[in-house]
Amino acid sequence: MLYTMERKVSKEFGLHAAGADGKMRILFLTVSAMPRPIVAQIHLAAMQHNLARAKACAPGAQAWGVVKANAYGHGLERGMRGFAAADGLALIEPDNAVRLRELGWTKPILLLEGWFDGADLLAMAEHGIQGAVHCIEQVELLERTPLARPIDVHLKMNTGMNRLGFAPAAFAAAHARLRAIAHVGSITLMTHFANADELHHPCITLAEQVRRFNAATAGLPGPRSLCNSAGVLHMPELGALLATDWIRPGIMLYGGTPGGKSAEEFGLRPTMTLTSELIGVQEIAAGDYVGYGSRFQASQAMRIGVVACGYADGYPRHAPVDTPVLVDGVRTRIVGRVSMDMLTVDLTDVPQARVGSQVVLWGEGLPIDEVAAAAGTIGYELMCALAPRVRVVEA
Amino acid sequence: MLYTMERKVSKEFGLHAAGADGKMRILFLTVSAMPRPIVAQIHLAAMQHNLARAKACAPGAQAWGVVKANAYGHGLERGMRGFAAADGLALIEPDNAVRLRELGWTKPILLLEGWFDGADLLAMAEHGIQGAVHCIEQVELLERTPLARPIDVHLKMNTGMNRLGFAPAAFAAAHARLRAIAHVGSITLMTHFANADELHHPCITLAEQVRRFNAATAGLPGPRSLCNSAGVLHMPELGALLATDWIRPGIMLYGGTPGGKSAEEFGLRPTMTLTSELIGVQEIAAGDYVGYGSRFQASQAMRIGVVACGYADGYPRHAPVDTPVLVDGVRTRIVGRVSMDMLTVDLTDVPQARVGSQVVLWGEGLPIDEVAAAAGTIGYELMCALAPRVRVVEA
Numbered sequence: 001m002l003y004t005m006e007r008k009v010s011k012e013f014g015l016h017a018a019g020a021d022g023k024m025r026i027l028f029l030t031v032s033a034m035p036r037p038i039v040a041q042i043h044l045a046a047m048q049h050n051l052a053r054a055k056a057c058a059p060g061a062q063a064w065g066v067v068k069a070n071a072y073g074h075g076l077e078r079g080m081r082g083f084a085a086a087d088g089l090a091l092i093e094p095d096n097a098v099r100l101r102e103l104g105w106t107k108p109i110l111l112l113e114g115w116f117d118g119a120d121l122l123a124m125a126e127h128g129i130q131g132a133v134h135c136i137e138q139v140e141l142l143e144r145t146p147l148a149r150p151i152d153v154h155l156k157m158n159t160g161m162n163r164l165g166f167a168p169a170a171f172a173a174a175h176a177r178l179r180a181i182a183h184v185g186s187i188t189l190m191t192h193f194a195n196a197d198e199l200h201h202p203c204i205t206l207a208e209q210v211r212r213f214n215a216a217t218a219g220l221p222g223p224r225s226l227c228n229s230a231g232v233l234h235m236p237e238l239g240a241l242l243a244t245d246w247i248r249p250g251i252m253l254y255g256g257t258p259g260g261k262s263a264e265e266f267g268l269r270p271t272m273t274l275t276s277e278l279i280g281v282q283e284i285a286a287g288d289y290v291g292y293g294s295r296f297q298a299s300q301a302m303r304i305g306v307v308a309c310g311y312a313d314g315y316p317r318h319a320p321v322d323t324p325v326l327v328d329g330v331r332t333r334i335v336g337r338v339s340m341d342m343l344t345v346d347l348t349d350v351p352q353a354r355v356g357s358q359v360v361l362w363g364e365g366l367p368i369d370e371v372a373a374a375a376g377t378i379g380y381e382l383m384c385a386l387a388p389r390v391r392v393v394e395a
Numbered sequence: 396m397l398y399t400m401e402r403k404v405s406k407e408f409g410l411h412a413a414g415a416d417g418k419m420r421i422l423f424l425t426v427s428a429m430p431r432p433i434v435a436q437i438h439l440a441a442m443q444h445n446l447a448r449a450k451a452c453a454p455g456a457q458a459w460g461v462v463k464a465n466a467y468g469h470g471l472e473r474g475m476r477g478f479a480a481a482d483g484l485a486l487i488e489p490d491n492a493v494r495l496r497e498l499g500w501t502k503p504i505l506l507l508e509g510w511f512d513g514a515d516l517l518a519m520a521e522h523g524i525q526g527a528v529h530c531i532e533q534v535e536l537l538e539r540t541p542l543a544r545p546i547d548v549h550l551k552m553n554t555g556m557n558r559l560g561f562a563p564a565a566f567a568a569a570h571a572r573l574r575a576i577a578h579v580g581s582i583t584l585m586t587h588f589a590n591a592d593e594l595h596h597p598c599i600t601l602a603e604q605v606r607r608f609n610a611a612t613a614g615l616p617g618p619r620s621l622c623n624s625a626g627v628l629h630m631p632e633l634g635a636l637l638a639t640d641w642i643r644p645g646i647m648l649y650g651g652t653p654g655g656k657s658a659e660e661f662g663l664r665p666t667m668t669l670t671s672e673l674i675g676v677q678e679i680a681a682g683d684y685v686g687y688g689s690r691f692q693a694s695q696a697m698r699i700g701v702v703a704c705g706y707a708d709g710y711p712r713h714a715p716v717d718t719p720v721l722v723d724g725v726r727t728r729i730v731g732r733v734s735m736d737m738l739t740v741d742l743t744d745v746p747q748a749r750v751g752s753q754v755v756l757w758g759e760g761l762p763i764d765e766v767a768a769a770a771g772t773i774g775y776e777l778m779c780a781l782a783p784r785v786r787v788v789e790a
Contacts, residue, residue, distance in 0.1 A: 033515050036489070037511055094428035113703075117432075165675075195688060203689030280529060280559045289555065291556065297598070306558055311779065312779040340463070341464070342558060384707040384735065384782070385782075387464070
């Protein structure tokens with residue numbers, strides 16, 4: 001019996017082999033159920049482009065490509081390939097740092113939060129993985145854990161973010177204590193900016209954080225590691241203030257803005273396009289309600305499209321009515337509440353839309369930052385939230 | 396050389412084997428990097444309890460255990476074991492429906508959104524998987540896809556949710572068309588409630604949806620399938636109005652409330668406890684700011700704890716200051732913005748807290764619904780968002 005596949009080609013549809021008579025035969029025929037029509041396309045060329053953009057902002061510096069959180073939802077291995085030109089890869093998950101070595105990454109690897117555990121230290125020494133050291137407990141653990149090979153560390157200062165890092169007044173002492181440990185190699189000096197997207201932030205400015213960093217590191221040897229994406233994008237205008245040996249771009253590598261200007265204005269390209277399809281269309285009358293909680297009421301007769309994408313795919317549940325979406329290439333809007341597996345859109349301006357019409361949730365043609373802003377969040381969160389049930393392809 | 400593991404036992408620490416002299420030797424010694432200290436504990440006994448609670452609400456009905464979205468973040472296979480007493484399992488992912496058969500589930504399986512594709516239909520027939528049919532395009536595809544074995548279908552009516560389903564006026568015709576297809580087995584009649592958590596909802600009530608359903612199904616044969624969790628929990632008080640052959644509880648099985656009352660008041664137990672640890676402590680002064688955007692300012696000197704849990708773990712970024720959290724068993728609150736891999740908490744009332752102190756984000760001792768409400772969402776979203784990088788254990 002022959003089946004015609006609808007719209008997509010089945011992933012596995014038979015194994016052809018030549019029999020004794022030389023004729024091709026189908027040895028078995030399996031039909032796999034398909035995943036739902038939601039697909040995340042990852043654009044490796046855009047990842048390469050964005051990394052080059054970061055490096056161009058900091059001509060004298062080396063660049064860590066940040067691949068934490070499964071490369072911001074893009075897949076660790078894809079992050080490794082997309083950022084092959086980076087001088088090193090940085091992340092926070094010790095198990096994934098080892099995984100990068102297993103995948104064949106030979107350049108430096110940095111754990112941005114360092115070690116959580118003695119076992120992490122042993123693995124770091126074994127695999128040549130560097131790590132941040134941000135608190136005295138980590139120093140103590142390092143002191144009492146004998147390592148066969150020295151590890152390179154990045155001593156982190158808290159210059160106003162008040163999250164991780166040594167206070168400026170405690171920094172030199174921590175540095176001296178690290179230098180006294182036989183199995184410590186190089187010591188890089190690092191800090192992290194709280195408000196680098198807004199140069200004149202009313203609370204604590206980038207300039208003030210740099211000033212504190214410079215004051216507390218005066219006379220200390222070792223390379224400097226300063227800038228997140230927001231900092232990197234300010235380097236051309238701020239010049240000497242942001243001179244650093246290493247930069248640590250994250251979100252900009254994935255085509256998202258860290259704030260201040262749009263990704264396009266920063267010359268960044270989207271690296272993830274999330275698409276799906278309409279799986280239902282409803283003709284509703286004036287006064288009808290849509291979705292849970294009946295949060296949308298139609299003011300006139302209209303067509304509603306049901307998209308195979310919900311918050312369990314990683315789409316933000318808090319995306320309100322009017323959040324933008326493309327249907328058949330036409331910009332329209334969400335109506336009603338996002339539910340677990342579906343969301344509903346206004347088809348008024350897309351009269352040709354029908355079951356099977358293509359929907360773009362974010363990416364090429366619809367910046368992820370616009371969707372994030374409508375939902376009161378940032379592109380980072382949307383990328384990272386991409387659920388395992390979403391099929392990922394490279395485009 | 397002997398290493399003492401800190402706090403946790405390494406996953407893989409050597410292979411012991413007897414040598415020719417009968418003595419045990421360690422053949423190799425590998426040290427694996429550990430995952431970060433964030434862990435989701437899944438409580439299988441609570442899953443069993445909650446299913447029993449659902450069945451007790453509907454003594455005459457059979458129960459689908461809903462395991463879509465990776466069993467609401469709990470893991471498909473754990474869903475299968477936790478709901479072993481269900482009469483069937485329901486989900487929306489065709490590939491995972493087949494996976495349930497491969498895992499050994501022999502009772503009914505229902506695809507709540509039916510087939511997206513011809514390949515899905517073939518797999519459904521092959522594996523004995525039932526499916527909802529909610530639009531005419533699905534009927535047409537079923538008509539032109541010859542199946543070796545009949546499939547059982549669930550004809551869905553749109554009674555006011557305006558998401559999936561046939562309009563009441565089109566329902567009988569769709570039913571007749573399905574009955575005319577040789578490879579259709581049984582036809583169950585189903586609908587879905589928009590506002591079942593609030594019996595006197597000002598827009599569209601559960602009673603009105605049931606009235607529309609009853610009117611449009613009058614005279615049609617076949618079992619009825621009506622209630623989501625909110626509906627199930629109202630069955631004892633609503634009696635005959637909600638008489639149904641099958642119920643479809645989801646969130647209540649995972650110990651979350653569908654609204655109206657708290658999970659505890661409904662007699663439900665938490666099925667997921669998300670824990671982590673403090674990885675840093677900061678002593679800050681009056682006037683200091685915490686985190687990105689400097690969104691929190693200390694009014695007096697205080698201690699801040701940094702928790703290894705961020706939005707890339709699935710914790711909601713939109714959780715504001717004062718969202719509850721337990722540190723060393725003491726209830727305290729988030730301060731500052733949730734970042735990708737960390738969040739910061741007020742340690743004022745937990746003077747003994749230090750690096751390594753246990754933190755409960757939600758679950759036993761801190762209802763997930765409380766955390767969700769503080770963040771302006773629902774427990775469903777938090778469970779489903781649990782990221783793959785979080786280690787999951789059964790407790």
